Amino acid sequence: MHRRPDGRSPSGRNGCGPGIGPAPAPEDCVRSPGPDRGEAREVLTIAEQAQREFGLNSVILRVSSGDREVLTTALGESMTGVPAEPSMHFRAGSVAIVYMGVVLLQLVEQGKASLDDPVSRWLPDLPHGSEITLRMLGNSTSGLHDYVTDPAFLAELKAAPLRKWTPAEVIGIATGKPLLYKPGTNWSYSHANFVLLGAALEKISGLPLDRLLTERVMKPLGLSQTTNQYTPQIPDPVLHSFSSEHGTYEESTFWNRS
Incomplete structure (x- = not known):
């Protein structure tokens, strides 16, 4: 899971649902009966092999073919002695970046913005904002430093993993470092791109990011x-998660991560 400890993460929580189409998701996601044979058995075998190969404590999956459910199930444990269930919630993580990209393209299609608009049009106080475009935020070519890799940030995160970071704090870390390259001339992943993209989408649409993503995605x-x-x-x-990132294997479910 990628860290998005900026207090603005649109990823929230995820539970199983149709994933496509207009039908509402069920209130409770339940395991498919079986499977004993056919496509569902093949999918389950692949999932079990992947769980073993990658050493996964748990797996939640749903596979559909068109409008037909092939398999909904969960493998492994959420915690010791607690089986994982398809209805358990977890952080959606970088899937939310796709959500924001979709909304950006929708707004461009509607003529409310251009991919080549400088970010300064929407965020006039951003350092280098006249050089960085919306497109560069979306495709990670802005050259902005990634605050998640910053030693000072990592030290503070380790000391207080539940701290709620503000957008201004994490953007300040990113823009407090020199650009890695001239914007648009290279590629590098930076979480700052997506904090800024979310802020720009709010300005373009006039809506809070959570409402914008809910209505459009x-x-x-x-x-x-x-x-x-x-x-x-x-x-x-909740589907619990565990990590050895701090040097001791520990519960990491409620770290301010996504």
């Missing part, structure tokens, strides 16, 4: 179990 796709969370909290039932 989650509702049309029937993702009724995907919502925004501005805190580390994940609504029950």
